[in-house]
Each structure stands twice: as C-alpha cells, then as structure tokens.
Amino acid sequence: MLFEPKRSLQIIVIIGPAGSGKTTLVKTLGEWIEKNQNINIAYINLDPGVEYLPYKPDIDAREYVTVHDVMKKYKLGPNGGLIKSIDLLIKYKDIMISRVKKLVENIVIVDTPGQMELFLFREIGPIFINSLSQIGTTIGVLVFDPTLTYRPSDVIALKLMNMVVDFRLGIENILVINKIDKLKDSKIIEMIDNPQFLQEYLHKEKGILAEVAEELAKVMDKYGLARRIAKISAKEGLGMDELYDLLHEIYCTCGDLT
Numbered sequence: 001m002l003f004e005p006k007r008s009l010q011i012i013v014i015i016g017p018a019g020s021g022k023t024t025l026v027k028t029l030g031e032w033i034e035k036n037q038n039i040n041i042a043y044i045n046l047d048p049g050v051e052y053l054p055y056k057p058d059i060d061a062r063e064y065v066t067v068h069d070v071m072k073k074y075k076l077g078p079n080g081g082l083i084k085s086i087d088l089l090i091k092y093k094d095i096m097i098s099r100v101k102k103l104v105e106n107i108v109i110v111d112t113p114g115q116m117e118l119f120l121f122r123e124i125g126p127i128f129i130n131s132l133s134q135i136g137t138t139i140g141v142l143v144f145d146p147t148l149t150y151r152p153s154d155v156i157a158l159k160l161m162n163m164v165v166d167f168r169l170g171i172e173n174i175l176v177i178n179k180i181d182k183l184k185d186s187k188i189i190e191m192i193d194n195p196q197f198l199q200e201y202l203h204k205e206k207g208i209l210a211e212v213a214e215e216l217a218k219v220m221d222k223y224g225l226a227r228r229i230a231k232i233s234a235k236e237g238l239g240m241d242e243l244y245d246l247l248h249e250i251y252c253t254c255g256d257l258t
C-alpha cells in the first residue's frame with residue numbers, strides 16, 4: 001500500500017490550576033467514554049510530581065522523571081524540584097510521542113502537571129501540544145473550580161484565562177466548570193453561561209476594572225469567545241455527556257473522520 005490510511009486519533013489534554021480536578025476528570029471522563037461510547041481509552045500522565053493516580057497510565061512521565069528524585073539529586077525544594085522536573089521531561093518528549101503513535105486506542109486522555117502555569121509558561125506545554133497535534137486532533141479541556149469565583153469580574157478573569165490558554169497552546173479549548181456539586185450560588189453559572197446576564201452584573205460593579213471587564217465581555221461576546229462551556233462534577237460523574245458532546249463537536253469540525 002502506497003499510503004497508509006491516516007489514523008483518526010483524538011487527543012484530549014486536561015489543563016487547569018492546581019486542585020481544579022484534572023486528575024479526577026481524566027479518570028471519570030475516561031471511564032464514562034469507555035462505558036457509554038464503548039471506545040477504549042489510553043491514558044498519559046505528564047505530571048512528574050503526582051504521588052497517586054486513580055487511573056492506570058499507559059505512558060507515565062514518572063517512568064522518566066520524578067520530582068522526588070530530582071529534589072534529591074539537585075538539592076531542591078518541592079517548588080524548584082517541580083520546575084526542574086518539568087524542564088527535564090522535555091528531553092523525553094520524542095520517546096513519549098513515539099509511544100503515543102504506537103497506542104492502539106483511538107482516544108487518548110492526557111493529564112498535565114498540577115500547576116497549570118508550569119505547563120503553560122515553560123516550554124513543556126507548547127512543545128508537547130505541538131507534537132501531539134501532528135499525530136491526532138488535539139483538544140484542550142480547561143478545568144476550573146468555580147467555588148473560588150464570587151464576583152462578575154471573576155468570571156471575566158476565568159474567561160481571560162481561557163483565552164491565555166488558547167493563545168499559548170494554539171489549540172481549541174473547552175472551558176469546564178468543575179465541582180458543580182459544591183457550588184451553592186447558581187448566579188455564577190448563569191454569568192458564565194449567559195453573556196447578557198454577565199453584562200448586567202458587570203454594569204453594577206464600580207471602578208475602572210469593572211468598566212474594563214464590561215468592555216472585555218462585549219469583545220468576547222462579539223467574537224464568540226464565550227463559547228463551549230461544560231458544567232460538570234468530576235467527582236460525582238455529572239455532565240460527562242455534555243462534555244463529550246462538546247468534544248465530539250470540535251472533533252467533527254476539525255478532526256479527520258473520513
């Protein structure tokens with residue numbers, strides 16, 4: 001055969017601040033897809049610092065680098081150890097990517113380091129995402145914990161963070177509001193979901209920052225940046241259907257399903 005048929009591989013990269021629920025979501029989403037869509041999932045862990053994983057990774061950064069060993073070897077504390085580990089991991093990118101190519105599963109879920117800023121603002125995130133994008137349709141899932149969001153301008157901060165991830169990683173991202181089982185104030189969800197509702201609330205806030213936030217909300221609305229938001233509970237398995245539908249929609253638009 002002259003041309004090998006292109007494999008239709010979907011790579012879902014779970015990104016988000018420390019403690020937002022990335023690792024929990026990797027497990028819950030993976031199990032949900034396996035059970036409800038009857039598709040086998042491969043798991044990749046890119047967090048060299050994690051002690052316990054609730055899923056079994058097919059490829060694990062800790063096979064190459066662990067924060068524990070790096071701290072000892074370079075005489076670093078947890079923070080420096082994590083940064084050094086993330087940077088060291090880049091050396092193993094090619095070998096890890098060649099293993100991803102050999103996976104037989106058609107959906108791969110990638111867990112990322114606990115601290116989102118390390119994945120985003122050091123080389124590792126863009127380098128891995130770029131390589132993954134060359135072998136499959138790569139979609140980001142940006143996980144947020146809304147229990148720390150109180151004001152309308154917090155909602156803007158959250159959406160801006162979504163844009164930072166878009167710009168930095170250059171892939172489509174779905175914004176996911178996790179821990180809805182803990183959320184007491186439904187106003188926050190309404191503000192996240194409904195641009196007009198958010199505008200009204202922003203209008204009531206005072207000060208220059210509130211004005212900037214209001215203008216930003218208009219820009220986001222204008223360019224359709226207030227899109228693709230799923231509300232889930234990774235812990236209780238809520239909203240997985242909504243998230244899967246969004247993933248599938250993006251996959252069908254930019255993925256190769258022929």
Ligand SMILES: Nc1nc2c(ncn2[C@@H]2O[C@H](COP(=O)(O)OP(=O)(O)O)[C@@H](O)[C@H]2O)c(=O)[nH]1
Nearest residue numbers: 018019020021022023024114179182233234235
């Ligand atoms: N209440 C609640 N807790 C959650 C949910 N998802 C994750 N958690 C908890 O949040 C903490 C951090 O989760 P983890 O998946 O390790 O976050 P990561 O640092 O982003 O990988 C753990 O104690 C989880 O049990 C959720 O949907 N609801």
Ligand SMILES: [Mg+2]
Nearest residue numbers: 022023047114
């Ligand atoms: Mg984690």
